[in-house]
Amino acid sequence: MKISSKNISVSIGNTEIVKDINIKANEGSFIGIIGPNGSGKSTFLKSLYRVLRPSCGDFYLDDENLSLMPYKSSAKKMAVVNQHNYYNFDFTVFEVVLMGRAPHKKALEKDNQHDYKLVDEALEKVEMTNFKNRVFSSLSGGEQQRIMLARALAQDTKCLVLDEPTNHLDIKHQLKIMDLSKKLGVTVIAALHDLNIAATYCDYLYVLKEGSIFSQGSPKDVLTEELIESVYEVPTKIFKDKENKRIHIAYLSGE
Numbered sequence: 001m002k003i004s005s006k007n008i009s010v011s012i013g014n015t016e017i018v019k020d021i022n023i024k025a026n027e028g029s030f031i032g033i034i035g036p037n038g039s040g041k042s043t044f045l046k047s048l049y050r051v052l053r054p055s056c057g058d059f060y061l062d063d064e065n066l067s068l069m070p071y072k073s074s075a076k077k078m079a080v081v082n083q084h085n086y087y088n089f090d091f092t093v094f095e096v097v098l099m100g101r102a103p104h105k106k107a108l109e110k111d112n113q114h115d116y117k118l119v120d121e122a123l124e125k126v127e128m129t130n131f132k133n134r135v136f137s138s139l140s141g142g143e144q145q146r147i148m149l150a151r152a153l154a155q156d157t158k159c160l161v162l163d164e165p166t167n168h169l170d171i172k173h174q175l176k177i178m179d180l181s182k183k184l185g186v187t188v189i190a191a192l193h194d195l196n197i198a199a200t201y202c203d204y205l206y207v208l209k210e211g212s213i214f215s216q217g218s219p220k221d222v223l224t225e226e227l228i229e230s231v232y233e234v235p236t237k238i239f240k241d242k243e244n245k246r247i248h249i250a251y252l253s254g255e
């Protein structure tokens, strides 16, 4: 599924937080949104997954205008893993992941074997099968994050929106979750803080600064020492790996 935004701006109160953002994600591509704290990444993604209404502009899933789509229809196409997942009730892990199936259900339609199979497969993919009967709120932050990805996988969509998908995860699980998201072959739009992860997994990056797109392009083109210094105010040294053409970023602060 293709995703695009045309001239998206988002205001909260009288402040314009996101300013005239145009992005394009081709089918199956992995798109990174990067930028410092407060640059508008989450606000932009929230307007994509319809928690915030843009003050201007439109999103398109393929060529369909998102704002004209019923919420249930867009939830069949787009799953979300966001930064804060709080449940006030004691749902089990199984129940939380099963919630991913809700957009596919008609009113009063019961869960069936197909739903249970997708839940089991999703838990297996994030290596959380043994946690199926645990109370969600009793899990660690990283475990909860993997369950929220399992819920998104059970939703079985062609597009995945990830807002800082790895912020609670240890390095092994950061890489596993990114590998898994990449291998799904669906269109992914992810807000990321870790620039080495962004360089490794993203096909294309948009760099936000103060709510606007400051730069865009392939990780190799965008993640230069000059750009990182001017956007993040941190000196870096970029190493190029000749064999697989990946770049590696070393931060020089503190030296």
Ligand SMILES: Nc1ncnc2c1ncn2[C@@H]1O[C@H](COP(=O)(O)OP(=O)(O)OP(=O)(O)O)[C@@H](O)[C@H]1O
Pocket: 012, 017, 035, 036, 037, 038, 039, 040, 041, 042, 043, 044
């Ligand atoms: N509900 C709100 N009311 C007022 N200001 C808000 C609100 N939500 C976000 N903001 C402000 O909008 C700006 C962008 O926030 P946003 O969460 O989109 O940034 P971000 O790039 O995702 O940051 P981070 O990397 O810290 O997660 C911030 O300055 C934030 O304080």
